[in-house]
Amino acid sequence: MPAFKIIIAEDNPKDFEFLEQLLADSDLANFTIARAPNGQAALEMALEVENPLVISDIQMPELNGIDFAKALWDQKPQARIVFWSQFKDEMYVRSLLKIVPPETVYGYILKSNTKSRIASAVVTVLIDEQCWIDPDVRKVQGRTGHSQTALSDIEFEALIDISLGLTDNLIAQRRYLSRRGVQSRLNSLYNKLSIDQEQFQTEKVGDAFNPRNRAVSVATHRGLINPFELEHEERELQEWLIQFKKRNKIKE
Secondary structure (H helix, E strand, O other): OOEEEEEEEEOOOOHHHHHHHHHHHHOOOOOOEEEEHHHHHHHHHHHOOOOOOEEEEOOOOOOOHHHHHHHHHOOOOOEEEEEEEOOOOOHHHHHHHHHHHOOOOOOEEEEEHHHHHHHHHHHHHHHHOOOEOOHHHHHHHHHOOOOOOOOOOHHHHHHHHHOOOOHHHHHHHOOOOOOOHHHHHHHHHHHHHHHHHHOOOOOOOOOOHHHHHHHHHHHHHHHHOHHHHHHHHHHHHHHHHHHHHHHHHHOO
């Protein structure tokens, strides 16, 4: 039986060495390891294999783990991927659930687990062809699937806009909305995050919370947004602003 290749997409050398040793100490036999230092390199390697087997970090340069998986699954839905990460952020879980093809086998294991548990997850997904989802991640999946707490795509878009500091007027321009439409989206977001339930007023201070700031704080605590992903959103915003300023002849 020819050796099979396991691609490890990991930009941290120490984490790669950990996985390399973990695989060497496991019950797996007759395999080779290829290291991809970023998502783009992992994609190029995986596309050369008929049935890719991948262990992938989520936060990586060039292509993060989610974007890498989407690009790979678009062309090879049979690819089996084990995501291993220190994060169980709702933002990642939400993004992942949207891109997994039907019948695709994948796994999600947190780096905080023991070696034996990580090895078990890898073998279950890559060799036994069964999904393996970390129990802590399953809890987040359950929350994202609950209609009363899960954000819709429109509400999530509104969250990104206020996290980037956009005014109602600029959101309206970017999303092709009226100001009333922007307010409707924000009110829906505040309701999902229970901001309206926390709000109270006093004669001395008026409203206790700034809804925008409070929404960003609550969303950060829930893992709906994080600095790494906001960097990506900031780059997209800057690209849009360049075009917006050109159209409106706004000088720097």
